[in-house]
Amino acid sequence: MAMQLSGPSGGGDLKYFMQTFGQSNRNNPPRPAAGSPLQPLVLMQSPVVTERVAATGDGRVQKLLDSCGDDGRVVEEMFLGTLARLPSDEERKIALEALARNRREGAENLQWALVNLVDFFFNY
């Protein structure tokens, strides 16, 4: 996907993030879709991801925590919003445990894990 987009506005971390996933520039031909260990490296710890999963301000995770009273809803919305599917029973159980331990951190960690789930890596 990154390789079909024109350059995102803004440079720095975001630009590096997109380049890691094969974004081309206007002069160069499209890159071959070779995966590389650099991609999970970036997905796991680039500020592009870690800042977006933080439950702060008007971030998505914070909004979900504010608007859904029920943890089950938070988990469902997060799965739908990230992977476009509902969690399986087993996944729902694991996710709810994480939120039960610490609602805010659990939600951040869950959002991080969903982005880093190989489904997401592969489909988007």
Next chain:
Amino acid sequence: MKTRTIGDLFPSRRELLRLGGAGLLSASVDAIWPLDSRAGARVAPRGNARNVLFFEISGAVSHVESFDFKENPGTPRDLDVHKVGPDLSMSRLLFPRLEKQMHRFAVVRSLRSHEEVHFRGQYYVQTGRQLNVAFAREIPAIGSVIAMELEPRRRPEDTFPTYMSFNLDKAFPGALSTGFLPPRFSVVDINPEAAVKGMKLDDKAVELLQERWRLLSRLKEAERPRLAAYGTQMASYDSFYDTARRLLEDQRWPAAFLIRDEDRKRYGNTAVGTSAILARNVLTSDGGTRYIHICHPGWDHHVQIWDRKASSNHYVLCAEFDAAFSSLVEDLATTPSKADPNRTVLDETLVVAMSEFGRTPGALNNMAGRDHYNRCFPALFAGAGSKGGLVLGRTDSEGAKCLETGWSRRDQPRIENVVATMLSALGIDWTKEIHNTPSGRTYTYVDPLGANGIIPTDEIATIYG
């Protein structure tokens, strides 16, 4: 009974995308494993190097104003040219530090290429063969072939990727894929500036990463049967995660990305300088990286090659190169090897520096620049027992025509032979063939069928004296 969810549809959607030829995967071929690999001709690989470092002077340096210096009508007066060897001159203004390191280098001045445009030329440099668009998708980068060959030699403590590159996203073809090889042999291409910022994790960050990793692992475990339906490509991508996490938790990795101000200054404070520092750090920490490709782009001086006011010119690029490359070689030559304290890292690393071709010799063109030229251009070799101070091959007074090839053959050496030299140094039989490629066409590591007919596939043995 398990209720069906939207998630159950995913494998079939992927299948549809694959059949329809759309989607990310269609751009790569299915990896083959195990390989049907057979010995080719009888050669004896040297195995004299633990590492190979390939420094690509990308976009092509003017050979007559660098490593095969020839006085010409375009030569500026200020270059301060001196003899540095029996038949070799160099500009002290352009290469003040490299000039003092030339005793470490064997210079081969007789290379030739069949390519004369950057994309194809740089592809040739990365793959060791002519670009053939019909097969390009299955052709791996040389570094990936090396990663595959050296996999059995990896030690348990080797967490660094076998094949790393720096700044290679700046090359025209980008960092090439693994072709028919499984994705685990892929390059880890590092954008130097972004990496220096991003690879450092403090203890708190490692703790958080571990906690998140545990959650991720449990989620993955829960869906393992469904993921299995995605096939081997998915599993390969998933394995990148283990590679990446082991790296992030290895203290040598963030340490390698720590750059001291004095190093930054000495290496020239440029992207290529930072790349060279990182390459040095990676090699000296002996974490399992065996092949490094550094790309130094920007040498394409068709216009105003000697105009100091132009945004890019020969003076500026040479200054970048001189600081980065000379510092790198100096440091490798003075750092003891972790494997054998009596040897330096340079003793166990073959360093190669070259462009994809040369630039037009003689007078400057009508835009005061130089264009592409493939009939002769030089390469520098150092380390791993190569003989410093050797000047091999000879060109005419203009640097336009090769007079002596500088090795055992009457044909000029080509990039195939540079690749053979690098593979030989790592102890890899460069004549090996792989027969079960997706196309069915045999892949030979160094292919005797060159772009213009049968070519010798020897290594350039004369660099060893």
